[in-house]
Amino acid sequence: MNDVVNTEKAAKKLKKARGRPLEFNQNEALDKAINVFWSRGYEGASMAELTEALGINKPSIYAAFGNKEALFRKALERYKTGPIAFVGEAMKAPTARQAVEKLLMQAADFFSDENTPNGCMIVQGALTCGESAHTIQQELIAYRGNFEAMLTQRFDLAKKQEDLPSHVNSKQLAKYIATIHQGMSVQATSGATREELLAVVEIAMKNWPN
Amino acid sequence: MNDVVNTEKAAKKLKKARGRPLEFNQNEALDKAINVFWSRGYEGASMAELTEALGINKPSIYAAFGNKEALFRKALERYKTGPIAFVGEAMKAPTARQAVEKLLMQAADFFSDENTPNGCMIVQGALTCGESAHTIQQELIAYRGNFEAMLTQRFDLAKKQEDLPSHVNSKQLAKYIATIHQGMSVQATSGATREELLAVVEIAMKNWPN
DNA sequence: TATATTTTGTACCGTTTGGTAAATAAATAA
């Protein structure tokens, strides 16, 4: 039985849990939570609605995830590595221009996807809110800041590779792209179609530095 | 006394009111309401906070404005003709390019003004929300639609005046400008400075059709 | 002065909010 030394985490996964087993899959529950927070925003999503969407009783949610704030955070983290994983992928394109084009075109698809809420959870999760949501609001601002920093880095790299001219200001260009991206999210939330968003991308890409 | 026939409205203004006079100025109260809704959003602004900000007791607010929804609508209407009156003014510039440049540069100032909440009330008033705010959410979407229609009209006019080339798609260009505008609002809400926003505007204007 | 009319302040309403206590159920370990 005790033949190999395992890490605590591995042990936890291998050993069958001691008490009554969970009756739901945590990741599936998080996926459902993502959808509620995504369409309602942090404040607009009530625990009652979350409870019903997850199909789990409230005390089970609290036992598994902590509280509403912690649930949002975990949903957000999963949102980042799931639905919007394409963002990081797009950066790997050979040129900065291709990276941005890929990012924005995929965003147009993603924001207007009829199988998911429109727009971006990170933009509309808590743009404005009451005092009680202030922490979450700040965390989302930080997420958007990281997004912009990622773009800046990509452009700095492109300049080193002489893929972008040296006179380009990476930060300013990144903020411009982020602005388009966030504007597209607002547009999608308001009902803009995939085609409309793609037309916006086409115009936005016309002034790429050369 | 009854020497001239007045309209009902005029009569109401001339005749001294019959009962106890209002102890506050309705427009000043609306200005304070604008600030609360602007920074908190419709749902994030509680009647308790509004009551305190307006310096009026709740029953007086309800007597004067109806309910929270009606208060928001009246504040919004005043926001349109007050703080953002510059939007309509900008359209009067001699060329479409100048109109847009004026619009976005003034928006950069406005969104980052330290004397008022950051961003735009129409964008962040109810981007996402619970069911109870659905009507307000739709009304704000309509407001943004009107903004875009105004831009489209301006570009159509410019095409007639041969100020814009005939191949330009007015609707698409309008949506591009609206996207930038709304993205700037998100950026300002997240802490972007006037200078940063102006840099975004400069890049955005580089690809103006010629 | 008396009356009608309107606003104000206090104190309250039912509902919904996020969150939890406590008993029961389901599993493992001894």
Place this chain on the structure above:
DNA sequence: TTATTTATTTACCAAACGGTACAAAATATA
């Protein structure tokens, strides 16, 4: 079997939500 551990269920909590009843106060009219 019995004890231990964990999850679920029901029922509940205080606080905050939007909204209002009602009496007192302030004005114009008669």
